[in-house]
Structure formats: C-alpha cells, structure tokens
Amino acid sequence: MRKFGLHFGLILACVVVLLPPLWALRTSFVPESMSYSTxxxxxxxxxxxxxxxxxxxxxxxxxxxxxxxxxSVILALPFAACTGYAFARFxxxxxxxxxxxxxxxxxxxxxxxxxxxxxxxxxGLTNSLPxxxxxxxxxxxxxxxxxxMGFFEGVPADMEGAAMTDGATAWGAFWRIVIPVSLPGLAxxxxxxxxxxxxxxxxxxxxxxxxxxxxxxxxAALQTSNGVQIAKVSAGVVLAILPLVIASRFIQRFIIQGxxxxxxx
Amino acid sequence: xxxxxxxxxxxxxxNGAYGVRDVNLQIEDGEFVIFLGPSGCGKSTxxxxxxxxxxxxxxxxxxxxxxxxxxxPRDRNVAVVFQSYALYPHMSVWHNMAFGLKMRGxxxxxxxxxxxxxxxMLGLNHLLxxxxxxxxxGQRQRVALGRAIVREPEAFLLDEPLSNLDAQLRAEMRLExxxxxxxxxxxxxHVTHDQVEAMTMGDxxxxxxxxxxxxxxxxxxxxxxxxxxFVARFLATPPMNLVPAHLEHEGExxxxxxxxxxRITVPRQHYLPYxxxxxxxxxxxxRAEDIYETQQRPEWQKITVKVVAIxxxxxxxxxxxxxxxxxxxxxxxxxxxHFFAPVDSMVDLYVDVEPMHLFDAETGKAVARPxxxxxx
Numbered sequence: 001m002r003k004f005g006l007h008f009g010l011i012l013a014c015v016v017v018l019l020p021p022l023w024a025l026r027t028s029f030v031p032e033s034m035s036y037s038t039x040x041x042x043x044x045x046x047x048x049x050x051x052x053x054x055x056x057x058x059x060x061x062x063x064x065x066x067x068x069x070x071x072s073v074i075l076a077l078p079f080a081a082c083t084g085y086a087f088a089r090f091x092x093x094x095x096x097x098x099x100x101x102x103x104x105x106x107x108x109x110x111x112x113x114x115x116x117x118x119x120x121x122x123x124g125l126t127n128s129l130p131x132x133x134x135x136x137x138x139x140x141x142x143x144x145x146x147x148x149m150g151f152f153e154g155v156p157a158d159m160e161g162a163a164m165t166d167g168a169t170a171w172g173a174f175w176r177i178v179i180p181v182s183l184p185g186l187a188x189x190x191x192x193x194x195x196x197x198x199x200x201x202x203x204x205x206x207x208x209x210x211x212x213x214x215x216x217x218x219x220a221a222l223q224t225s226n227g228v229q230i231a232k233v234s235a236g237v238v239l240a241i242l243p244l245v246i247a248s249r250f251i252q253r254f255i256i257q258g259x260x261x262x263x264x265x
Numbered sequence: 266x267x268x269x270x271x272x273x274x275x276x277x278x279x280n281g282a283y284g285v286r287d288v289n290l291q292i293e294d295g296e297f298v299i300f301l302g303p304s305g306c307g308k309s310t311x312x313x314x315x316x317x318x319x320x321x322x323x324x325x326x327x328x329x330x331x332x333x334x335x336x337x338p339r340d341r342n343v344a345v346v347f348q349s350y351a352l353y354p355h356m357s358v359w360h361n362m363a364f365g366l367k368m369r370g371x372x373x374x375x376x377x378x379x380x381x382x383x384x385x386m387l388g389l390n391h392l393l394x395x396x397x398x399x400x401x402x403g404q405r406q407r408v409a410l411g412r413a414i415v416r417e418p419e420a421f422l423l424d425e426p427l428s429n430l431d432a433q434l435r436a437e438m439r440l441e442x443x444x445x446x447x448x449x450x451x452x453x454x455h456v457t458h459d460q461v462e463a464m465t466m467g468d469x470x471x472x473x474x475x476x477x478x479x480x481x482x483x484x485x486x487x488x489x490x491x492x493x494x495f496v497a498r499f500l501a502t503p504p505m506n507l508v509p510a511h512l513e514h515e516g517e518x519x520x521x522x523x524x525x526x527x528r529i530t531v532p533r534q535h536y537l538p539y540x541x542x543x544x545x546x547x548x549x550x551x552r553a554e555d556i557y558e559t560q561q562r563p564e565w566q567k568i569t570v571k572v573v574a575i576x577x578x579x580x581x582x583x584x585x586x587x588x589x590x591x592x593x594x595x596x597x598x599x600x601x602x603h604f605f606a607p608v609d610s611m612v613d614l615y616v617d618v619e620p621m622h623l624f625d626a627e628t629g630k631a632v633a634r635p636x637x638x639x640x641x
Contacts, residue, residue: 158351167368
C-alpha cells in the first residue's frame with residue numbers, strides 16, 4: 001500500500017511536470033484556429049513548423065542560438081577550467097575568492113544588463129553575435145568555474161605529483177593528466193553552460209537586433225498586436241527544447257561517469 | 266651517485282606549525298632506508314620534499330651531492346610510488362609505464378623495449394593493454410612500481426605503497442621489493458607506519474615523531490636499543506611494557522622497585538651506567554618476548570601477574586596481565602602456545618633482565634648504557 005502511494009505520488013508529479021511540454025507538443029501540430037480547443041488532437045498540421053521557418057525566419061534565429069550558445073561555452077570553458085583548477089589545487093584567493101565568484105551569480109540579471117549594454121555599445125558590439133557570445137561567456141564563467149572546481153577537487157593530487165616526477169611540468173600535468181581525467185566534468189559543465197545560454201532571454205532581448213536575435217527573443221516576438229500565435233509559439237518551443245532534451249541525455253551520462261571515474265585506488 | 270642528504274631540513278606551514286623540523290640524514294647510494302612513524306609524524310612530507318612535491322622551508326637537500334632545494338621534481342631523477350598508486354586512469358598500463366619516458370623524449374622503439382623489460386620483471390606482460398580500472402589492487406601496485414622502474418631513476422621514493430594491499434599480498438610484495446632492491450641496487454626511501462615492513466625490508470630505519478627524526482639505525486640495533494619510550498613502544502607488537510618504578514640501592518646492587526613485592530635486580534654489568542639514577546623514579550621497559558613462563562636461567566627474575574586475558578595466536582599465546590599490587594600496570598607477555606591460566610588467577614613469570622631498559626621517568630629518554638649486542 002505504501003509502495004502504491006509512493007508510485008501514485010511520483011506519477012502525479014511526472015504528470016504535473018510533463019503536462020505543459022506535452023501540451024505544447026500537441027498544440028504545435030494543431031491549426032492555429034483550434035489551438036485553444038480542449039480536444040486532444042482536433043486536427044493535424046505541420047503548418048506551424050513550416051510557417052515558423054518560411055515567415056518568421058526561425059532558421060536564422062536557431063542558428064544564432066546555436067552559435068551563441070556553443071561560442072560562449074567554447075570561450076568560457078578554458079578560462080573556467082584554469083580558474084577552477086587554481087581554486088581547487090592552489091586555494092588561490094582562499095575562501096573569499098570562492099565566495100566572490102559565487103556571489104556574482106546572486107546578482108539579479110537585470111542589474112547587469114544595462115552595464116553590459118553600455119560596454120558592448122562602447123565596443124561597437126551591440127546587435128552582434130560576438131557581443132552576445134562575450135556576455136554569455138562572462139555570465140557563465142562563475143558557474144562553470146564552480147562546477148569544474150568540484151571535479152578537480154575529486155582528482156587525486158598524487159596523480160599530478162606522479163606526472164611531475166615522471167617529467168611533466170605543472171602545466172603539463174594539468175594538460176596531460178587532469179584535463180583528460182576530468183573530461184566527463186568538462187562535458188557536464190559544457191552542456192550546462194550551453195543550456196544556460198540557449199535559454200537566456202533578457203540579455204538577448206536587450207543586446208541583440210533583428211538579425212541577431214536568438215530563439216527566446218524570436219518566440220517572444222510571436223506575441224503580436226493581433227494576439228499570441230500560440231500554435232506557432234508551441235512549435236517554436238518544441239524545436240527549442242529538442243537540443244536540450246538531447247543534451248540532457250548526455251549530461252546525465254557524463255555526470256554519473258564524472259562521479260564514478262576518479263576512484264582508481 | 267644517488268646519495269641523499271638532508272641538512273637541517275624543515276617544513277613550516279602558513280599556520281606556523283612545523284610539518285618537519287630540523288631533519289638531518291645522510292642516505293648512502295644504494296641504501297634502502299625506511300621512514301617509520303605514526304600518522305602525521307612528517308614522514309610522507311619528508312619524502313615529498315625529497316621528491317620536490319613539497320617546498321622546503323629551511324635547510325638544504327642534496328641528491329648526488331647537488332643541492333636540489335629549488336629544482337623541479339622532473340629534474341631530480343627520482344621516482345615516486347604513491348600509496349594511492351596514482352595511476353593515470355585514462356591510459357593503458359603500457360602508456361602509464363611509458364609516460365615518463367615519453368616526457369623525456371626517449372625514442373618509441375627504446376620505450377617499447379624498456380616497458381617490455383619492466384613488464385617482464387613484474388609479470389605485467391598480459392596486462393599492458395588494460396586500463397588501471399580493470400586491474401586488481403596488487404596489479405595496480407605492480408604497475409605503479411613498473412612506472413617507476415622503467416625510468417631507471419637514481420632513487421625510488423615509496424610512500425606507503427603496500428598499505429592498500431591485503432595481508433598476504435603485502436607479505437609477498439615486501440619480499441618482491443627487497444628482491445627488486447637487490448637486483449637494481451638503487452637508493453630506496455620507503456615510508457611506512459608498519460613496523461613489520463620497517464624491521465624486515467630496510468638497511469636502516471629512521472623513526473619520526475612530531476616532525477622530528479628521533480632515531481635512525483639498523484633495524485635490529487634500534488629494536489635492541491630504543492632511544493626513548495616512544496621508539497620502544499612503536500617498534501614492536503605487542504609494544505614494550507613500560508612500568509613506572511623506583512631505582513634503589515640494595516647492598517651493592519641496584520634494584521628496580523615496582524612495589525614492595527615486585528623488585529627486579531639490575532644486572533651487574535648495568536650497575537655503572539644506571540647508578541646515577543638511583544634514589545629516583547624511573548620507567549622500566551621490558552619487551553613482551555623477554556618474559557617467560559618458566560625460569561630457564563638462574564639470573565632471570567620472578568614477577569607475579571594477575572591474568573586479564575590470554576590471546577591465542579596459534580604460534581604463541583599473548584598474556585595480558587596486571588603487574589603490581591598498589592597501582593597495577595597492564596603488561597603483555599609472549600608465551601608458548603601451550604601456556605594457559607584462568608582469568609583472574611595469579612601466575613609467576615620470569616623476566617630476562619639483561620635486555621631490560623630503563624628510561625627517564627620525566628623525559629622518556631633511555632638511560633644511556635653500552636648498546637645491547639644484536640643477535641646474542
């Protein structure tokens with residue numbers, strides 16, 4: 001009976017969590033005129049998807065999002081790896097520096113968006129993908145640093161000691177031993193950074209323009225004076241979620257691998 | 266030449282605590298030296314300073330006569346085998362062993378030959394393609410050794426390499442290491458807290474406590490002539506029995522008086538070195554194996570002990586008993602395997618007094634006397 005109650009509760013929780021995305025999936029295949037119907041599938045159409053790409057330049061925004069999310073991760077990850085390693089191994093800056101890095105994540109994004117705009121305008125990088133990449137890298141850096149610090153702390157220091165007596169420099173030990181051993185951690189951090197950048201709305205809204213908008217901004221634009229094109233929005237949401245679902249599969253594997261990898265004793 | 270000299274070497278941490286303090290030691294080329302001590306005594310830190318993995322706060326460290334205080338680990342030509350083995354988990358056994366040679370730019374053909382030779386020596390041939398995760402503890406230990414051997418370093422630094430192995434494997438590897446030392450003839454510094462390893466493996470043991478080196482010497486010499494009560498207790502299982510007593514004159518002899526009924530006469534040949542302590546408190550040290558259930562020599566002296574427990578170990582029985590009436594002190598005696606006595610009974614035992622030690626009651630330092638000959 002207790003087991004039944006537990007399962008019932010878990011199923012209920014799954015329904016609550018899954019219902020909105022499932023309903024969005026359903027709505028994305030329903031004509032706009034029937035999108036608010038309560039029927040499960042009153043009619044089937046792919047118009048919402050084709051319309052998104054043909055009329056709303058969704059392809060461009062999709063590519064923009066990919067470039068910005070991937071670019072920011074590629075730019076931020078090496079810095080985060082070096083910083084995280086310095087914190088983990090050399091205790092650089094002590095507890096204060098660790099906390100300071102975490103504290104930057106506690107600021108409300110809206111407090112940073114105007115300074116970011118001012119800086120990018122000064123550099124002539126507003127309404128540009130490199131500008132967004134730079135900002136997202138900066139925003140992700142503390143978070144990625146913190147995650148990687150945890151992974152590096154799990155790598156036995158003796159391994160680097162062994163590499164250094166084997167003939168490697170400190171940098172060589174980091175590059176040849178610590179980085180390969182921490183690959184699952186780097187992958188997990190990379191995927192999390194990608195998701196953060198992919199979903200970001202506020203900075204993209206303020207800093208991008210008509211050519212450089214990302215998916216969240218383009219979806220918001222479907223909220224027009226004629227009303228919300230909910231079926232198209234749903235199609236956009238489904239397409240936006242897709243890479244994240246795939247990424248989640250990876251990150252799950254990597255995080256588990258990351259947690260069980262280091263223990264060679 | 267890979268002699269290692271430590272000249273007043275210290276390690277001072279940022280919080281003001283000393284990890285290692287004023288260690289002086291001269292390790293000869295080809296010598297097998299054991300650093301022995303309890304956890305936190307500074308033995309691993311000293312080893313890591315020799316390896317270059319820990320900075321030296323003061324003093325001078327010389328390897329092969331060359332001062333290496335500021336020299337990077339890779340330029341010291343020493344190899345370290347860690348307690349955790351520290352194998353590279355993403356590399357195969359072959360790559361683990363080849364890593365050091367690759368770092369030094371050795372040609373691939375030569376690497377292959379050297380790895381094959383070391384693998385052959387350690388019985389690792391069939392494991393070369395495996396990753397460390399797929400090896401047993403003993404195999405990992407061999408790979409860690411192989412990784413060190415293949416580089417042909419001037420000295421091997423072993424940081425408790427046997428402590429993760431089970432008892433049987435540990436005994437086997439002890440012997441393997443001794444054989445390896447004979448075959449390679451290189452300097453080995455071996456850190457351990459296991460006194461069996463210390464007694465059986467090295468040419469010399471150095472006992473450390475609280476960051477200081479308390480005593481160093483040939484294992485049996487140190488065992489027979491401990492410098493203080495710490496060494497006396499640490500270097501034996503069961504530890505040496507230490508009993509508070511009073512040293513008194515009795516006629517022309519010296520007597521250790523534990524209480525009114527328990528008095529042990531000091532052997533005549535030790536009268537002179539001990540006489541200056543007469544009339545004061547003293548700690549008497551008697552090893553568990555110097556106590557017997559029968560009197561086999563006339564000079565052995567009787568003590569009466571109340572039995573607390575008897576641990577039958579198969580080859581011998583260890584008696585745990587209380588000595589003295591006023592303030593009973595727990596002592597242990599290694600007796601024959603046929604010895605038996607009921608708990609709480611009083612038994613007469615006989616002490617071989619010649620190897621008996623006297624220690625200063627306050628400082629714990631051994632009262633100096635001519636060293637006991639080893640293997641008498």
